[in-house]
Amino acid sequence: MSAVTVGATGPVVVNEFAKLRHLRVGLVAGLMVLGTVALTLLSTVTSTEFADPATRTWDVPLAGLSLAVPMVSPLLLAVVASRMVDIEHQGNGWLLGSTSGVTPGALCRAKLLTAATVVVAATVVTHLAVWALGRLAGIDAPVPVGLWAGFAVTSLAVNLVVLALHLVLSAKVDNQLVALGIGLLGTVVAVFGSGFPAWFAHATPWGYYSLVAVAGYEGEHLVTTAPSYPSVLVLVGLAAALFVLVTSRFDRQEARS
Amino acid sequence: MTPSLSAVLGTELGKLKRSLSWSIVVLLPLVMVFAGSFMTLVSQQQLADGWHTLWLRSVVFYGLFPLTLGLGILASLVWRPEHRGGNWNALMSTPVPTLRIVLAKTLAIALLGAVMQLVLLVAVVVTGKLLFGLPGLLPPRYLVVTALLVVAVLPVAAVQSALSMAFRSFAAPVAVALVGAGIAAVALAAELGGVIFVLPHALTARATQLATGTFGDSGQLTAGGSLAIVCASAVLTLLVVALATRFQERRDVRV
Numbered sequence: 001m002s003a004v005t006v007g008a009t010g011p012v013v014v015n016e017f018a019k020l021r022h023l024r025v026g027l028v029a030g031l032m033v034l035g036t037v038a039l040t041l042l043s044t045v046t047s048t049e050f051a052d053p054a055t056r057t058w059d060v061p062l063a064g065l066s067l068a069v070p071m072v073s074p075l076l077l078a079v080v081a082s083r084m085v086d087i088e089h090q091g092n093g094w095l096l097g098s099t100s101g102v103t104p105g106a107l108c109r110a111k112l113l114t115a116a117t118v119v120v121a122a123t124v125v126t127h128l129a130v131w132a133l134g135r136l137a138g139i140d141a142p143v144p145v146g147l148w149a150g151f152a153v154t155s156l157a158v159n160l161v162v163l164a165l166h167l168v169l170s171a172k173v174d175n176q177l178v179a180l181g182i183g184l185l186g187t188v189v190a191v192f193g194s195g196f197p198a199w200f201a202h203a204t205p206w207g208y209y210s211l212v213a214v215a216g217y218e219g220e221h222l223v224t225t226a227p228s229y230p231s232v233l234v235l236v237g238l239a240a241a242l243f244v245l246v247t248s249r250f251d252r253q254e255a256r257s
Numbered sequence: 258m259t260p261s262l263s264a265v266l267g268t269e270l271g272k273l274k275r276s277l278s279w280s281i282v283v284l285l286p287l288v289m290v291f292a293g294s295f296m297t298l299v300s301q302q303q304l305a306d307g308w309h310t311l312w313l314r315s316v317v318f319y320g321l322f323p324l325t326l327g328l329g330i331l332a333s334l335v336w337r338p339e340h341r342g343g344n345w346n347a348l349m350s351t352p353v354p355t356l357r358i359v360l361a362k363t364l365a366i367a368l369l370g371a372v373m374q375l376v377l378l379v380a381v382v383v384t385g386k387l388l389f390g391l392p393g394l395l396p397p398r399y400l401v402v403t404a405l406l407v408v409a410v411l412p413v414a415a416v417q418s419a420l421s422m423a424f425r426s427f428a429a430p431v432a433v434a435l436v437g438a439g440i441a442a443v444a445l446a447a448e449l450g451g452v453i454f455v456l457p458h459a460l461t462a463r464a465t466q467l468a469t470g471t472f473g474d475s476g477q478l479t480a481g482g483s484l485a486i487v488c489a490s491a492v493l494t495l496l497v498v499a500l501a502t503r504f505q506e507r508r509d510v511r512v
Contacts, residue, residue: 028432035439042443075326075435082428090341090425176427177277177334181284184326188288191318195296 009110012102016084016114023083025115029122032076037129039068044137049222056139059222061130062148063215069155070190070209074162078183080118081166082176084111089174105251108171112164112243119163123156147214147224154212154227161205161239162186168246208235259352265361272338273365278331282369285327286377289319294384308395311385313469315377320465321445322438325413325458327373329434332366332417333427340425349508356502362422363415363498370410378403398478402467405486409464412457412493419501434458448473453489457497460489 020026043064044050050060088094088107097107131143169179186206193201193210201207211228260268293314297304304310339348348358378400385391416437420430441459444452445466450473453460463472464486470476 024429031432031436035435038439038443042446071322072435076432079428079432083426086427175277175334175337177281177330177337180330180333180428180431181277181281184281184285184323184330185288187326188292188323192292192296195299197299 012110013113016110028080029118033122033126035072036068036126040064040130053138057141059215059224061134066213066215073159074186074190075183077163078166078180082170082179085170103251105247108247112167127152150227151214154232157232157236158208164243262357265357266364269361269365281327282372286373287380290315290380307391312399315381316465317471320462321442325434325438328370328413329417329431331369332421333430335362335365336421355505359502363418366414366418367411371407374403374406398468406464408490409461409486411490413461415494415497416457445472457493
């Protein structure tokens, strides 16, 4: 312990990364990539817009991604958060951390940093895989870099907000039914979000998946649209402030046994 | 004298008191019916085919993912007390045969699943009458589908119970349920009807599609299709319960 400053962020994060291996978080992240890419591929090859090889554009896989991300991400993010936090409930980790100088709030912040790294890596792999498969499927049209990057960044931001929410939920409520149940209901909101009015989409974090979608079908026609950057920016700012506030309140609570 | 199955089941249901299981059992079907109806109202469309359209919008997506995931969460909840403290060893050292414990856990989950289907049925009827003012009542074929759904949740309850028994983690079996539901959705979209005899998640999803005309369904509720659901449910449930019992009997107490 002498080489490590007690309570410093770095060693706590390193410790969280060490925990990930036994928690099979890599496997869950792999599932997230596989599920998202598979759903994107499926909706792409079955689209009538993709039938003619001469007119294939990137809008079709982008519409697939805009559908697949909200279908797959919310529940698996809830699973990642629950896996990472439940061990502290079961193994008395909160108390152990507190007695060694790592407060529950600091532990939650370290968990977010660790899990966010995994989610960022999974996002990069997902988008690169869709691009590579699109090229293999014969899409020769130029890549709409701005639109795609906008979707990648904003959907990642929404994913990180949902992840932070689940980390707090799983930490606050011992019974993981609450976190996973909310994750399941969130999936429903995320999937149906595009059919709801804009005010409803803004009301929950999961509704924002519909606000960052860059392509979708209106009847038979495929239309593209820019992600709603201001909405996502406000969401991220609000979520960051709330996360800091709630986790700092964890710090002031007496250690849980 | 060893406790009877009904006594063990009673104990399992007792453990569920104040467990928040109602939040999944009641809220999930209500949210699904609400989401389908809300989208219809917002888009200012009419229910083109009355009760049939309302049923289709409420049930088909619910069967693909939310139902199996909800059962997965309930299974984790039912096994959760056993994985905490010294309860696992207490369970292993009771005179109750393993088969009875596995069966009672499966039936407790299936019972919650059955209540979910009834909540869904009532929600569809209430929405149809009060929100859309549909004439008459829900056609009887959907009552038969609901009864078949109550049977079809059994194999998913059995497999998710087995997973929650094997994993200490609450969330891991739910992730497996998502994978199962994903494979089931792809297989049913590809009209691979035989998958219901292999994958419990596909069987439950298929049961929700009965008489809807979606995926590979003909749109008619046939005796053959219904019998296939019942037979597949019985075979898969017995198989999974037998395998889970054998697996559990080979495990030891934990220190």
